[in-house]
Amino acid sequence: EAQVTQNPRYLITVTGKKLTVTCSQNMNHEYMSWYRQDPGLGLRQIYYSMNVEVTDKGDVPEGYKVSRKEKRNFPLILESPSPNQTSLYFCASSALTSGVHAIEQFFGPGTRLTVL
């Protein structure tokens, strides 16, 4: 089954304790992305990757890191989480037409993160 998986689905942590949210897709997609969803602000892009070893900042990258060492995985790293990073996080992937144009995105089920 074609899918995007995220782990963990729920996480409660404390300020400053490094954490990683994993994301994996089995569709051989070039494009992968992380979003956070907050009430009243909708969905905002954190980082994206157009291919292996190619990553770039989205609209709200501060406080986050990503890596793309393999095509299928795109982990989101919070080196020193703070309470304002409490949010619902989604990973998504997409094929690229002509190598540059993201088409339909497939989303993971979400990770609800609480930073105390």
Next chain:
Amino acid sequence: GNSVTQMEGPVTLSEEAFLTINCTYTATGYPSLFWYVQYPGEGLQLLLKATKADDKGSNKGFEATYRKETTSFHLEKGSVQVSDSAVYFCAPSHYGGSQGNLIFGKGTKLSVKP
């Protein structure tokens, strides 16, 4: 850069009512346009899309037409059901180069009452 303006919610309708959720965008070039739906407790999933001007996307009774002249992609459904209660997001995609930065509207929450 690109931007998208989506009708603010929440929207509450009775079953079988007509639904319109407005979406307008600004974009360089000619983006594809998407509507995604998020059911309670789930991730987003594609509802419908249109890839060029005057295209009509449709799915599950929902429709939206790519209007290049008004840069709009309004979502409509003639008769909503309780099961349509969800959050709806409008999203243009980018063409070209390394512009992988994708944006979404803020979402419109729809509640349909029996």
